[in-house]
Amino acid sequence: MGIGDNGRVTPTSATAEAVQALLRNAPQSEAQLEQLARDAQTLPIVELVYLVETRPDTEAAILFRVLHKDTALAVFESLPAPHQAELISGLRTRQVADIIGELDPDDRASLFDELPASVAERLMHGLDAGERAMTTTVLGYPRDSIGRYMSPEVLTLRPTWTVGKALAHVRTHAEEPETIYLLPVVDETRVLIGVLGLRRLLSADESLLVGDLAHEAIHAHATDDRENVTRRFFNAKLLAMPIVDSEGRLVGVLTVDDAVDILEQETTEDTARTAGSEPLPRAYLSTSILGIVRSRVVWLLVLAISAILTVQVLEIFEDRLDQVVVLALFIPLLTGTGGNTGNQAATTVTRALAVGEVRVRDLPRVVWRELRVGLTLGSVMGSLGFLVAGLVYGWAIGAVMGLTLLSICMMAAIVGGLMPLVAKKIGADPAVFSNPFISTFCDATGLIIYFTIATAVLGL
């Protein structure tokens, strides 16, 4: 490192030149970015500042983005204000978003540290929804994390302010932020101390201190899963929720309209998955035919391939079918009833999981309940099956039908109740074991039950 003619520090070390070379080649692969991050981290702050100031906007933004959080903050604070603005606009370019967005989410999380809250706030300032989505990629929040949905413009109060001063502040800035009805209270380093509702502020004595009125905030971390955060949001009947980074610094606020959007999207996803299809990327009538086909064909194939199991089960019992062809008549009715019972149970439990009424640790209770429900349903269906089939096809067939319906209802209710919990336990979406999947499973199992009982009762 040496001092140049103009008295500024210029990078002369081999590392600084390696960093410059890497930047010039527009690093895109994970390996290149990792190398850049490693090299950059060994440079002194002053050299990093120089590089950020002198490289073109996109290169400066990429370099800045691979710095660790503390280093990034130090660099940012050393930059003169106009260069801070340039850096922010560089971070907002689509090129930078694309480079970061193309990485695997896990790699991205390990490579990119959080941005300092002050930088994040300025980066997100005044963006519309589309730009914001792009920019949250730069911030490194994973897909489906709440950081992607928060509004960065927040009106904050300081604990040392009087109610009078706080009210004047709110009245001056009322039109700017996304919401003024919940006011986060932060210290001088933006760490969230609490919140104060506008209603409380309005009715309080003007001489009281904000810090004395504020109460603990129900908040979330920017990387938290959007579904869990939204659930907590609505359970607590909030109008807004402060979002913080890993150090407890305020980075944004989730407002109720964004929370409702998330809820609606989750419902649409769950509904589609429950019926064994993927949610459509856009409105039904404006999705192309091929887009609709794509949302359905994979699951349809998977299910049809699973259903080959039913063909194989029936092949095993083909000679019994050949002997008593009347057994074939009841196949759709029995598999249908099994599927219906399984789906009823699965839907109830999936919804109970979604609204937080049931947790994974309730698995034994759910199984015990579904066993009794299945037994009761099976008794009703079995008795009717015995009577109706017995009257029409003789009591031997009646007995086969009665026993089979009893067994299938019990099996299906337990399987249907169990599946969503198993999915949740292994970290998958409970809707992954969708209703058609449960139907197919119950079809195959039900056929085995049917022919086993038929073989025994009819003495085949």
Next chain:
Amino acid sequence: MGIGDNGRVTPTSATAEAVQALLRNAPQSEAQLEQLARDAQTLPIVELVYLVETRPDTEAAILFRVLHKDTALAVFESLPAPHQAELISGLRTRQVADIIGELDPDDRASLFDELPASVAERLMHGLDAGERAMTTTVLGYPRDSIGRYMSPEVLTLRPTWTVGKALAHVRTHAEEPETIYLLPVVDETRVLIGVLGLRRLLSADESLLVGDLAHEAIHAHATDDRENVTRRFFNAKLLAMPIVDSEGRLVGVLTVDDAVDILEQETTEDTARTAGSEPLPRAYLSTSILGIVRSRVVWLLVLAISAILTVQVLEIFEDRLDQVVVLALFIPLLTGTGGNTGNQAATTVTRALAVGEVRVRDLPRVVWRELRVGLTLGSVMGSLGFLVAGLVYGWAIGAVMGLTLLSICMMAAIVGGLMPLVAKKIGADPAVFSNPFISTFCDATGLIIYFTIATAVLGL
């Protein structure tokens, strides 16, 4: 009618006595209430006032409740304040709520006029959620109407107030109402003129007039369907929505937490119905086993009885089955695929209807789309079915499988897309033609297609 010793008007006419007799017998049936309403309407205001003042609370409340809106208002305004309070507390008793609640909703709507807004407001004042549910019955709002969910405590502004006066008013009353973030502006007869957001009020010049700042209100009528109102609520990204009676008078406000509750209930209902069961009255783990059975058994029976159709279809083709028993092997796979395709289509269209992306008049477009989607899916499934079944069981069986899968996918996609729209068109819940119902329908139709094609191709 004559003047009694104390100078008060006492009812002496035959009608007044008939009314008194009816009241004493605690009218409960629709006929009795109708008779009471007819008789009461012929009495002069002054006699009605006398009756309301002198009869016990419950009788007075029932009498008051059968009066037409204008008469009720005149009577109420003629009552001295303590008697007004007594009447209100009479209207709030469970006995009155039960009498009114036991009537058929349609009869109730034709028999009970709306209560005047001023009475409704006082009736609803200071109630918790449970009491409110009971009291909305007295108000006569039908089940599932938004009137049942609104909060009656509203902070209102007058158009002639200055911003300064309005702000002082809000600050004084900030802790009382359900929300202060949306402020309805009403005239002296409580007719809704517009709304003013607190944010706008806070940032406006203190000398401006409320009437000049207020803008047109997105509002709903108390008798409007809760689902439609909630949809409009969220589409407009509101925090609160004023609710008015048929004369445009403010009777309450729907807040965002109530709207979210409705949305959640509707989703739970739709989800349960889609799987062919009724929503549980309470949380899954705290519902009794019999309660769960009750939510499922009716649909399960209906579906099983419908599935007898599949037995009958198979009976028609029993001799073909006897000739070529291998045909039986594919029954579960074929009916399963038909059901899956139908459910995918039905779920997509039902959800699109629920979020307002598709309307009933789009029926031809939906059918045309599903025809092409079904054709595409059927071509994929059919080609694979032809190849796999052909290789294993010979090309004749392969041809049967291929053609059947193609036809079943087309039929099921169209049926699945059509059903929710037909349900909506005839005024039923689109989820009534639930997925199991569609499966059962597709099962029977699919079997006819299957054996017709098999008969033709195999020359049976």
